[in-house]
Amino acid sequence: MTDSQTDGVVDAVTVDVLIVGAGISGIDAAYRIKTQLPGKSYTILEGRDSLGGTWDQFRYPGIRSDSDMFTFSFPFRPWKSSKAISEGSLILDYLKDTAREFGIDEQIRYGHRVLRAAWSSVDATWTVDVEVGPERRPTTVTCSFLYLCTGYYSYESGHQVQFPGQEDFAGQVVHPQFWPQDLDYQGKRVVIIGSGATAVTLVPALADRAELVTMLQRSPSYVLTRPAGDGFADRIRKWLPAGLAHRVIREKNAALAVAAYKFLRRWPAKGRALILDGIAKQLGGVLPVDPHFTPRYDPWDQRLCFVPDGDLFAAIRERKATVVTDQIETFTEKGITLTSGAELEADIIVTATGLKMVALGQVEVTVDGERVQPHDTTVYKGLMLSGIPNLAWCVGYINNSWTLRADLSAQYVCRLLTYMDQHHYVAAVPELPAGERGVSAGPLLDLASGYVQRATAILPIQGAVAPWRTRQNYLADSVGLRYGRVDDGAMRFTRANIGARTPVALDR
Numbered sequence: 391m392t393d394s395q396t397d398g399v400v401d402a403v404t405v406d407v408l409i410v411g412a413g414i415s416g417i418d419a420a421y422r423i424k425t426q427l428p429g430k431s432y433t434i435l436e437g438r439d440s441l442g443g444t445w446d447q448f449r450y451p452g453i454r455s456d457s458d459m460f461t462f463s464f465p466f467r468p469w470k471s472s473k474a475i476s477e478g479s480l481i482l483d484y485l486k487d488t489a490r491e492f493g494i495d496e497q498i499r500y501g502h503r504v505l506r507a508a509w510s511s512v513d514a515t516w517t518v519d520v521e522v523g524p525e526r527r528p529t530t531v532t533c534s535f536l537y538l539c540t541g542y543y544s545y546e547s548g549h550q551v552q553f554p555g556q557e558d559f560a561g562q563v564v565h566p567q568f569w570p571q572d573l574d575y576q577g578k579r580v581v582i583i584g585s586g587a588t589a590v591t592l593v594p595a596l597a598d599r600a601e602l603v604t605m606l607q608r609s610p611s612y613v614l615t616r617p618a619g620d621g622f623a624d625r626i627r628k629w630l631p632a633g634l635a636h637r638v639i640r641e642k643n644a645a646l647a648v649a650a651y652k653f654l655r656r657w658p659a660k661g662r663a664l665i666l667d668g669i670a671k672q673l674g675g676v677l678p679v680d681p682h683f684t685p686r687y688d689p690w691d692q693r694l695c696f697v698p699d700g701d702l703f704a705a706i707r708e709r710k711a712t713v714v715t716d717q718i719e720t721f722t723e724k725g726i727t728l729t730s731g732a733e734l735e736a737d738i739i740v741t742a743t744g745l746k747m748v749a750l751g752q753v754e755v756t757v758d759g760e761r762v763q764p765h766d767t768t769v770y771k772g773l774m775l776s777g778i779p780n781l782a783w784c785v786g787y788i789n790n791s792w793t794l795r796a797d798l799s800a801q802y803v804c805r806l807l808t809y810m811d812q813h814h815y816v817a818a819v820p821e822l823p824a825g826e827r828g829v830s831a832g833p834l835l836d837l838a839s840g841y842v843q844r845a846t847a848i849l850p851i852q853g854a855v856a857p858w859r860t861r862q863n864y865l866a867d868s869v870g871l872r873y874g875r876v877d878d879g880a881m882r883f884t885r886a887n888i889g890a891r892t893p894v895a896l897d898r
């Protein structure tokens with residue numbers, strides 16, 4: 391990397407690979423580039439003042455993973471805790487330790503928010519406009535390859551719903567993404583609006599100290615209990631070296647998640663019956679399964695919610711928490727009036743109404759002066775975008791741990807860059823066959839969940855067949871992304887054309 395650097399602020403930097411985002415995906419990408427492409431320079435630009443992304447931002451009580459940590463952790467650094475479902479603080483420590491251990495932390499430039507990225511085909515270079523620090527000082531970074539590890543939601547705001555009469559409520563309204571660390575809920579009546587992963591996590595976490603926690607939902611989600619520990623992992627870690635044990639547990643758990651997903655999609659009625667039967671047993675007759683835990687859709691039409699050791703159901707059985715399935719008519723001074731006419735009194739209302747999804751970290755992308763709207767592109771191999779050269783966006787699985795695909799994507803980027811170097815190519819652009827778009831296109835994330843539906847118009851789309859289909863299948867991707875042909879007929883490569891004003895496209 392060439393730069394002039396003062397106080398962590400970088401001017402006129404040129405790197406081979408620019409990673410945007412120092413969350414789990416950015417750290418994974420840095421590790422792969424460092425170890426697989428030691429000759430390449432890279433740096434990470436992070437808009438916030440600390441690393442960890444999601445695991446640094448979300449601080450609500452009980453914040454934890456809902457995937458198992460053996461698949462959510464990196465393949466190259468074993469997860470050593472006995473907890474298979476881990477609290478957020480341990481995940482953040484693990485990310486910090488990983489970045490430190492591999493010297494990745496030294497390459498992170500904090501307080502660097504990327505605003506725009508402009509590709510020039512003549513120079514085969516990205517020019518990236520960045521805003522630095524609270525004073526928002528503009529600076530520029532150039533790179534050959536731009537890897538956006540920016541996650542999938544806005545850090546500035548959650549999905550805000552303005553409820554009727556909200557200003558009349560005399561208590562406190564809190565959004566989980568911006569949890570006040572000094573919020574005192576001891577002995578208070580808390581109503582949590584929502585039925586997703588955040589709501590089912592918050593209910594048992596608040597139930598111990600609050601007077602009563604009520605989860606108020608318009609419609610329920612599927613809630614599955616999974617063990618907080620992993621007996622198989624505990625046993626095998628006694629016998630095998632840490633690295634090998636981690637690999638075995640990771641692959642086994644990832645494969646099981648693929649199989650469970652396939653089963654539920656193939657036999658939804660059977661799957662639904664099994665899930666609802668399990669919930670009925672856990673509720674012990676304290677609440678009816680229908681309507682409170684009986685979704686109107688099939689499993690995996692929307693994300694499933696997982697609760698460790700059934701902690702949500704335990705709080706309900708102990709009558710520290712309850713569920714109300716109804717609609718909000720209006721907020722009142724004392725709480726909420728429901729469409730059914732019922733009143734819910736509350737001291738604190740938590741609006742677990744979801745995330746605001748964004749594409750490409752809200753970076754404005756232009757290619758040779760033309761603005762590219764993410765929604766006008768089709769995702770290639772789950773990470774690059776049609777018509778945009780030398781750029782990838784890291785998006786993890788919706789039905790398995792995010793990190794599984796983040797790591798495969800980073801490995802693919804390294805393979806692509808190696809291939810380009812071997813053939814003296816300077817640019818690689820996925821090119822959609824004429825007429826492909828629109829014929830078989832579907833949304834990038836094939837989920838009916840509200841937060842995905844709200845974002846459909848801004849997200850890239852996917853096609854029906856490889857390499858334009860974004861598979862939600864770790865086993866298929868781990869073969870395809872690691873061993874599939876780089877020069878697959880859909881990627882167009884170009885070589886630098888010294889002296890000319892336009893690059894020359896090479897025959898494949």
Ligand SMILES: Cc1cc2nc3c(=O)[nH]c(=O)nc-3n(C[C@H](O)[C@H](O)[C@H](O)COP(=O)(O)OP(=O)(O)OC[C@H]3O[C@@H](n4cnc5c(N)ncnc54)[C@H](O)[C@@H]3O)c2cc1C
Nearest residue numbers: 411413414415437443444455456457504540541751791792
């Ligand atoms: C509460 C919660 C719990 C979750 N639990 C799980 C789970 O158990 N299992 C699972 O698989 N997934 C889970 N997810 C999804 C989760 O977001 C991912 O698993 C993972 O943490 C995403 O990592 P990431 O590095 O890709 O993105 P993020 O963690 O979102 O990090 C992105 C980083 O990029 C930075 N950034 C973004 N745009 C810019 C820009 N323009 N310029 C500079 N910097 C930028 C951000 O500041 C941030 O630090 C959860 C999500 C949430 C919100």
